Amino acid sequence: xxxxxxxxxxxxxxxxxxxxxxxxxxxxxxxxxxxxxxxxxxxxxxxxxxxxxxxxxxxxxxxxxxxxxxxxxxxxxxxxxxxxxxxxxxxxxxxxxxxxxxxxxxxxxxxxxxxxxxxxxxxxxxxxxxxxxxxxxxxxxxxxxxxxxxxxxxxxxxxxxxxxxxxxxxxxxxxxxxxxxxxxxxxxxxxxxxxxxxxxxxxxxxxxxxxxxxx
DNA sequence: ACATTAAGTGATT
DNA sequence: AATCACTTAATGT
Numbered sequence: 001x002x003x004x005x006x007x008x009x010x011x012x013x014x015x016x017x018x019x020x021x022x023x024x025x026x027x028x029x030x031x032x033x034x035x036x037x038x039x040x041x042x043x044x045x046x047x048x049x050x051x052x053x054x055x056x057x058x059x060x061x062x063x064x065x066x067x068x069x070x071x072x073x074x075x076x077x078x079x080x081x082x083x084x085x086x087x088x089x090x091x092x093x094x095x096x097x098x099x100x101x102x103x104x105x106x107x108x109x110x111x112x113x114x115x116x117x118x119x120x121x122x123x124x125x126x127x128x129x130x131x132x133x134x135x136x137x138x139x140x141x142x143x144x145x146x147x148x149x150x151x152x153x154x155x156x157x158x159x160x161x162x163x164x165x166x167x168x169x170x171x172x173x174x175x176x177x178x179x180x181x182x183x184x185x186x187x188x189x190x191x192x193x194x195x196x197x198x199x200x201x202x203x204x205x206x207x208x209x210x211x212x213x214x215x
Numbered sequence: 216a217c218a219t220t221a222a223g224t225g226a227t228t
Numbered sequence: 229a230a231t232c233a234c235t236t237a238a239t240g241t
Contacts, residue, residue: 151229152229175220175221175222176221176222177220177221177222185229185230186229186230186231187221187222188222188223188224188229188230188231188232189229189230189231191221191222191223191224192223192224192229194222195223205222207221207222207237207238208221208238
C-alpha cells in the first residue's frame with residue numbers, strides 16, 4: 001500500500017468541484033508521482049501518456065526555444081491541472097511547453113484514455129476542465145501584458161513577489177541566472193536590477209538567496 | 216592550491 | 229536592455 005491516501009488527497013484538493021462518483025473512480029486509477037525540486041516533469045516535444053493534477057507544491061510552465069532559452073508562462077498550484085496537457089492527450093500531439101517542479105511536489109497522474117470518457121460522463125469534469133482553461137488563459141494574458149507593457153524592473157519585482165507567495169517564504173533561493181532564464185533576460189541585467197531594488201530597500205541580497213522585505 | 220560557480224562592474228552597442 | 233570582457237568572492241576537490 002502506498003503512503004498516500006489517494007481518495008483523501010483528491011477530496012482535499014478537488015473534492016469541492018467534482019462529483020463523488022468521479023472522485024471514487026479517479027482514486028482507483030490515479031498513480032502517485034512525487035517530484036524533487038527543479039525536476040522537469042514535461043519536456044518540450046514529449047508525448048503525454050498521463051494527465052497530471054497537482055496536489056501539493058507548485059509547478060512552473062515555460063516556453064522553450066530550440067536554443068534552450070526559456071520564458072516563464074504561468075504557475076500551477078494545488079488542485080489545478082495544465083490545460084496544455086489536455087489538448088496534448090486528446091489529439092496526441094507533442095507538448096509545446098516545459099513543466100518544472102519549483103519545490104518538492106506531489107502529482108496524481110491519470111491515463112489519457114479516461115479523459116474523453118469523463119467528458120461525456122461527468123458534467124463536473126467538463127466544468128473543471130473549462131474552468132482550468134479559462135484560468136490558464138487569463139494567466140497567459142497577464143503574462144503577455146507584463147512582457148508588453150511593464151519595464152523589466154517591474155517585471156522582476158512581480159516575479160519575486162509571485163515566487164515568494166507561491167513558495168510561501170520571503171527567502172528565495174534563486175541564483176541571478178535562474179531568474180534571468182525565467183524572465184528571458186540576462187544575468188548581468190538581473191544582477192543590476194536586484195542591486196537597485198536592494199538600494200531602494202525592497203529586498204536584501206545575500207549569497208544564494210534573496211530576502212523580500214515586503215510582500 | 217586549484218578549479219568552478221555565482222555575482223559585481225565598466226564599457227560598448 | 230543586452231552583451232562583452234574582466235574581476236572578485238565563495239565553495240568544492
